Amino acid sequence: MVGxxxxxxxxxxxxxxxxxxxxxxxxxxxxxxxxxKAGLNQIFPALLSSKxxxxxxxxxxxxxxxxxxxxxxxxxxxxxxxxxxAVLLRPCESRAAVELVKLRQISLDNVLLITRDCPGTVExxxxxxxxxxxxxxxxxxxxxxxxxxxRMCEHPTAPVADINIGTFGAEGGIILEAxxxxxxxxxxxxxxxxxxxxxxxxxxxxxQETEKRTAFMEKNLAELxxxxxxxxxxxxxxxxxxxxxxxxxxxxxxxxxxxxxxxATFHFEGPRYEEWTQRRGILAMPRDEILFHLxxxxxxxxxxxxxxxxxxxxxHDIRVGQLFTLISTTAQKELDIHAGRSLTDPxxxxxxxxxxxxxxxxxxx
Amino acid sequence: xEKEFDPKxxxxxxxxxxxxxxxxxxxxxxxxxxxxxxxxxxxSGSVDASYVIKALLEGADGVLIGGCHPNDxxxxxxxxxxxxxxxxxxxILTTLDLDPDRVWLRWxxxxxxxxxxxxxxxxxxEIKEKGPNPMGKSTQT
Ligand code: SF4
Ligand code: SF4
Ligand code: SF4
Ligand code: FES
Numbered sequence: 001m002v003g004x005x006x007x008x009x010x011x012x013x014x015x016x017x018x019x020x021x022x023x024x025x026x027x028x029x030x031x032x033x034x035x036x037k038a039g040l041n042q043i044f045p046a047l048l049s050s051k052x053x054x055x056x057x058x059x060x061x062x063x064x065x066x067x068x069x070x071x072x073x074x075x076x077x078x079x080x081x082x083x084x085x086a087v088l089l090r091p092c093e094s095r096a097a098v099e100l101v102k103l104r105q106i107s108l109d110n111v112l113l114i115t116r117d118c119p120g121t122v123e124x125x126x127x128x129x130x131x132x133x134x135x136x137x138x139x140x141x142x143x144x145x146x147x148x149x150x151r152m153c154e155h156p157t158a159p160v161a162d163i164n165i166g167t168f169g170a171e172g173g174i175i176l177e178a179x180x181x182x183x184x185x186x187x188x189x190x191x192x193x194x195x196x197x198x199x200x201x202x203x204x205x206x207x208q209e210t211e212k213r214t215a216f217m218e219k220n221l222a223e224l225x226x227x228x229x230x231x232x233x234x235x236x237x238x239x240x241x242x243x244x245x246x247x248x249x250x251x252x253x254x255x256x257x258x259x260x261x262x263x264a265t266f267h268f269e270g271p272r273y274e275e276w277t278q279r280r281g282i283l284a285m286p287r288d289e290i291l292f293h294l295x296x297x298x299x300x301x302x303x304x305x306x307x308x309x310x311x312x313x314x315x316h317d318i319r320v321g322q323l324f325t326l327i328s329t330t331a332q333k334e335l336d337i338h339a340g341r342s343l344t345d346p347x348x349x350x351x352x353x354x355x356x357x358x359x360x361x362x363x364x365x
Numbered sequence: 366x367e368k369e370f371d372p373k374x375x376x377x378x379x380x381x382x383x384x385x386x387x388x389x390x391x392x393x394x395x396x397x398x399x400x401x402x403x404x405x406x407x408x409s410g411s412v413d414a415s416y417v418i419k420a421l422l423e424g425a426d427g428v429l430i431g432g433c434h435p436n437d438x439x440x441x442x443x444x445x446x447x448x449x450x451x452x453x454x455x456x457i458l459t460t461l462d463l464d465p466d467r468v469w470l471r472w473x474x475x476x477x478x479x480x481x482x483x484x485x486x487x488x489x490x491e492i493k494e495k496g497p498n499p500m501g502k503s504t505q506t
Binding site for chain 2: 228229231233234260261276279288291294295297298301302326330331334335348351352354356357360363365
């Protein structure tokens, strides 16, 4: 089912109304939504127990301090299936959540997954500068303030959801679309203004947005590719890296409790350093940051959802999210893997097909 | 006269096949260049890409991963998983212009001492042609 909801309201108000209806009809017992933190101009996900605090929520605030997918993995651990929690995610958060479900880090058993279209986000600092008594919206920012990963994002709407809240192609209010049986069941209880039988203008709007982003991506990544080419390019790109691993910490799909790159595998004893120094003449410290980045690309390149949380977390503004977008979109295309596409896709690195890369390893001598 | 470039190749050899093939080549006195530093692993599927990258950054001119032929892996399908991982590694190396052809994956069974020697010879020649690996030359890595 697809329908227009509250066409006289703006998307923020319409979405608050929609969640209020879900609470009123007892369809959910809590909701996870972006909200003002302690009355400040910081927007973080918050869990709500009723419709009473919905005025504090800002479902479309164009800022993402962290990926809500990670918070979802916390609240769904051993969750009680009797208590449904509705979560509102952006497309990249939904796609990260799908990867985490595949990795068994999230269970969606008690979750009503609601996604919303996303025109893009700005860096938290940019957002903070603009925020005053009012919380700014997407249109309060210029195009070049939008994060480059967002301007390259080919998913303005989420592939996986129970219900999607559409804004592309909406002329007033929001477009509610049920995408699963669970979503259909819920929408039966919601008072739509009208069913939307013809979705062609929404599709056209999404197509136009995607094409614009693809064009920017191709241009931006082609330049980046030139810039990082070869080991000199890569070393230069990461020249300011302090090996802090913030990028990994904030990456939603790097889920390991202990990262391989923090493990004893990379703890060496003094004599080894002495040996390397004597052999090389000069040894840059810390030792392994290029290895860390290349290794992480290999660990999560096929699950990367190009959300840019890594880049946003980097204290030295290294464009690590754009670099991961470059390698992951390329590799996912080549290996026919689509991160975040479907809950039933197999895990990319734990599976294989007998009929893929069959020439590899067999080369005649 | 300038000293001829003598490539260093790190070999990750599956215990059940390629490592045995290396032993066989040795005991059968099949000649092959001594450029490979072998590391015995329990399965080609246990070779994390990080080990390959570490070797390349630490001065290896090439890395050879040797595993059991498809359907012969001791752990059922470790070699298929290795194959996909090497495909990913090569994709990443290609995107970053880091020469994917310095990483070789070859299926070499325990009986294939001759194939082992030929692979090592061929790889040594091709890497010689390429010259030293710039990844290991950078003082910053
Ligand atoms: S590597 Fe960066 S862009 Fe990719 S999923 Fe992780 S945080 Fe997002
Ligand atoms: S880099 Fe690899 S080992 Fe570290 S957290 Fe990410 S996936 Fe896990
Ligand atoms: S967050 Fe930035 S500085 Fe820290 S490890 Fe990642 S790239 Fe390097
Ligand atoms: S046991 Fe040899 S490749 Fe798996």
